[in-house]
Amino acid sequence: MIVIVVVVVLVIAQGDSDESTTPAPSETTADTTPREKTQEPRGERADLTSFRLDDRSEAGITSIWVAWTIKNSSGEQSDYSWDWEAVDASGTRLTNxxxxxxxxxxxxxxxxxxxxxxxxxxxxxxxxxDFNRTASH
Known part of the structure; x- marks a missing residue:
């Protein structure tokens, strides 16, 4: 049942999208390598205030999570969906x-x-x- 709801939300959300590929918010990069300042996202995409990798590995067991925070800056109840990718220094996609x-x-x-x-x-x-915000119904 949950899978159906997620698929329905993703299909509905496709109508209002930010088509560009953008880096996740700069303070959320997984490593501490200094990075060139990137243009901050505008509009709905700015509602994704934090998106980062969280290394929870312990005792030789790898456990890396993505952690995120959304803050609704609109005047209406909203649903959000976004696609992401993790890439290495050469631009090769490691996961998405x-x-x-x-x-x-x-x-x-x-x-x-x-x-x-x-x-x-x-x-x-x-x-x-990809990033989408739609009004909740």
């Missing part, structure tokens, strides 16, 4: 995925996290490949 936040009230922040298949965060960069 989709995230969803639903029923976020105006001014409200929502947080989430999801496990990845990454084995390391060193030199890995997150990019947002």
């Amino acid at each position: 995925g989709s995230q969803v936040a639903t029923d976020v009230q105006p001014g409200q922040a929502a947080r989430g996290e999801y496990p990845t298949t990454l084995k390391s965060v060193k030199g890995v960069k997150l990019n947002i490949t």
